[in-house]
Amino acid sequence: MAMKEVVLLDSWACPFSMRVRIALAQKGVDYESKEEDLLLPKSELLLKLNPVHKKIPVLIHNDRPVCESLVILQYVDEVWNHTNPLLPFDPYQRAQARFWADFIEKKTFETTQRVWATKGEEQEVGKKEFIDHFKFLEQQLGDKPYFGGDSFGYVDVVLIPFYSWFYAFETLGDFKIEESCPKIIAWAKRCMQKENVASSLPDQEKVYEFVLAYRKKLGVD
């Protein structure tokens, strides 16, 4: 089967995949998307291309797989370096961007999981941790339009996909994120005004339906 030069093993609801979609859109890269259904067993192709982690996203460029979303983002930035840089030019600014991307990577998914994949008392604790986490990120944003400063950049790409899950978090957790983190919501809406971001993120209500199905699969409901 002939594949395009760039193929993305993707899953429409996966925040880590969304990061790569945004990056490829920023760079104007033409690619083929192969959808992996997170509710079904993993495909042969995924197991072959990412034998170590067996997870999406996987970027396949000239038949070679690149795995792990942050590794993929840096790869995309280096290969298609003629336009829209994701990381800043200055080494110190790059280190700051990597630091916050790493911080988001270490903490955000697990923090959100304690809201969408739990219930009862555990979920109440999860909600508090969620708000604390996003309030901390809000402090880092400060009065800047983007985490990267004046321009949308690496840290924004890493964090914005979680916004597509906010309706699911709010509905399942019965809380409003904007009440505690208005600047994060303002930042997210600003990002969503960008065509490359809006076209890469799924509809929030569709994500909510997916999360309900995923909760059933995990045995939460």
Next chain:
Amino acid sequence: MKEVRLLGAWSSVYCHRVIWALKIKGVDYDYSEEDLQNKSNDLSRYNPVYQRIPVLIHNGKSLVESIIILEYIEEVWPHNPLLPADPYERAEARFWIKYLEDKSPTFYSYFRATGEEQEKLATEAKDVLKTLEEKGLREKTFFDGKQIGLTDLCLGWIACWLELMQEAAGVKLLEPDNLSRLHAWSRRFKDVPEIKDNIPDEDKMLAYFKGLRERFTASPAS
């Protein structure tokens, strides 16, 4: 005061990655030893989020988290490169560095555990080493090819400290006959002059691990 300062701890694996990189690049620096039981105000000031070493201070600005520091060093002092030039090979290096970071808890837990739990964790840890050998190192001289690179520096604790850790822990993970390529890489890694000249004394390190092990296993299970 020199342009570059490193806040570190003699026993820290993470700190040594940075020392090795600075030595390979020939970067002159001032070193300050942090007492990890009694952290300085400097550490809180320069690393408010995590308050841990290593911290690199360059022209008054602080860099934290060892992997981020290594990438910074590579960009600011690009001679004697520690990352390949090819983006795909760079992606491979970053993949294995992240893999190790994700799997570090397995090794910490193995070191703290006893009995059956330790045996189970030792099996998991050995699987990680096997994956590193078969899929990461493969037939190469070093993880990053013909010369040592950032991946090797991040995995350097396997070469320098794992034998001492496993002696203190009482359950072996790495032996010459069970992971022969990884074992051979360890020997080559330790022979690189900048590494050889910058490893803490083995007896001191073994005593340190034995002390840690005693502390962990003396605590009540709950």
